[in-house]
Amino acid sequence: MGLISGLFWLAVAVVLGLAAGWVFRVVVIAASPKPIARELRTAPLTASFGMLVILIYILVAVFAPLVAPFPETEVVGTEYQPWDDVHILGTDNLGRDMLSRLIFAARNTVGIAFITTALAFILGTMTGLLAASVGGWVDQVLSRTVDVLMAIPALIFALLLLTIVGTSIVNMILVIALIDSTRVFRLARAVAMNIVVMDYVEAARLRGEGLLRLNIREILPNAMAPLVAEFGLRFCFVFLMISALSFLGLGIQPPTADWGSMVKDNATLISFGDITPLLPAGAIALLTVCVNFVVDWQLHRASGLKE
């Protein structure tokens, strides 16, 4: 019976999710200007649901102090209180309100992940395009350096670098951005390689365009589709990496709330059959899945498949 009712509720959740996605799509299409509405109409229900959830995450993160019932770091009760009317999701190992910390963590984890991914992309794309458009020894030096960096497993490399430079949020952002930019470099270089051989790039070179303009106006716009898709995927990986580092105690430091360390801090509750520590993990999982729904849609569009 447990399995059957579980499946039933899962089916209900999926249907409700897709229905919410559909409603969201209809509303947004009606509200947005024509060109955007036309793009949005091609979105499948999964992508609409994904966009809805991402939007909710963003709203929660931005308005965290207004949404959360209690402050982020204040001890407001005894340890490990069960779910009740005041503390809707109970309290954590120090007696802080679980729901409030979940909400503030959205701000910290998602915000940091976004900044890190953006940095990784700026760095990786710039070097990747440079390698492809200049070629020769510039390409060789950049590519071989990246090969060396990629040869070391990412998590271990991050732990190593963080022990050297010391743990702080800024350091963590920079270290993860550096490691992730190597992956972005690879993609950007590969995509740009196919573009630099096009006649329009040759025409621009013959016109006497400088390197900057060549890259920004001629190559980058044509490389955007795969890069945007990769941005979504990278964002998830960065996100998981930050959570992993926090879980290991090297990421976001207490008392700042973040989903990775919240799992670690409250892990003991699992032994008592309490699912509370799974909620931050669930928050990570849901966002990852939703980002990927949207990325899949974009990839599909970029690939130009009709079926």
Added chain:
Amino acid sequence: MQDANDILLSIKGLRIEGRTDEEWLDIVKGVDLELRKGEVLGLIGESGAGKSTIGLAAMGFARDGCRISGGEITFDGIDMRAASEATKRGLRGRRIAYVAQSAAASFNPAHKLIDQYSEGPVKHGVMSRSEAESDATDLYRRMQLPEPDSIGFRFPHQVSGGQLQRAMTAMAMACRPDLIIFDEPTTALDVTTQIEVLAAIRDIVEQFDTAALYITHDLAVVAQMADRIKVLLKGEEVEESDTRSMLANPTQDYTKSLWAVRTHARPEQPPVVEGKPVLSIRNVTAGYGSVDVLKDVSFDIHPRRTVAVVGESGSGKSTTARVITGLLPPRRGEVLFNGEALPPDFRRRSRDQLRQAQMIYQIADTALNPKLKIRELVGRPAQMYLGLRGKALEERIRELLSLIEMDPDDYIDRLPSELSGGQKQRIGIARALAAEPQFIICDEVTSALDQLVAEGILKLLDRLQGEFDLAYMFITHDLATVKAIADEVVVMKDGVVVEMGPKSEMFQPPHDPYTELLLSSVPEMDPDWLTGLLEARTTAANG
């Protein structure tokens, strides 16, 4: 002959739809077609006429994103629309075969020719593997491929384009099908190679009394191959009749306009005896790696003149253009512009030297950045070289668009993807003009376009030359284009200039043997041309 049982393929009221983003659009709008056993029907029309789509539909097949939405397709009594996949699979390759435009792209590069030949007959259980191999050798011999006994054991990249196209025709013949669909089999080939392939195809189709649908946009080619011709326009039939009467007196205006295309020609301007050439190439030798692609090439281009550089692929035409633009610095020799030597590498040329020599590319799709609007595509050279800004720039862009006969208000904010092929090529021209150059290289600018559109482009280039005193170097393999636009002609072969001179002399005998071969290989609108030419060549070879 008019026996109803004779009919092999019959298509009635065929409708095919294709999907663009959200809606289904008609590609083929109710076409009827009948093909008797052993008959060759030519389907001609411009791109977008639905020729290839109809060809594939005859096999009961629709491309990705297309669907057959109405009509009947009956092949030898079998309803192809209702037939199961298994039935259709049994027919394809066995009784209906298909020869695609690009043999190079259609062969699997990882397998030998004879392995790919044998696959069909063995799969369909017509022959055993060893029978298929000896049969392949026999067909290769009939197709006049060199070394028929061993050529099958080569990989596709080890034989030339023309040979590959013949090998593919032989492969289509493997099961002795009743019907072969030829989809532009010679379009990608040079004129000299085209002759060999056309002769081989015609010969083999006659030998085995096979029916064929011959799809092409080239009238002169279809005149050699087909018993009857059907003209298509935008998915609808324009007219149909047997080849001779169609050529002699087409009834529809559209057909007449197709027939008349090759008539554009302008009077040749007198050769320049004195005066400085705008561009002169002196003893240029250039190449890639250790191979010399150009050997000691010299010629001059004078102001307001058009020099056509002609030759088959691999003759060094495009390499000459790369040397002039500075993409490929020559090993020896130099390029003079108005008497001054240009630096060999374009990176060392001054902005003004870059401005003076512009280029128009063969394929406008890849020559225009798909993410930039017309405004920027055309405006950028004017902004860069002439320092135009704001209002002045806007007005210049509008002026340029009017020059190429496109309405500025309508087009200035469009992307290249929102234009037709001919319009894209016009934007390429406007971009070259925006730099206000003295000299423009036109690299096969019309060869990717339909005949009617190409003619429009040639007329436009002609007019602009007069208005702006431009000198053109016109790279082409199409002699009809040369006739239409050139003042002087340079014939190249294997990186060497074989012959050069004013157009009028080039089209008059005596010729260099290679020029003679090139000239005689251009198909003419006469159904007996190929037969006559082959006979003449055989006599010459034997005599």
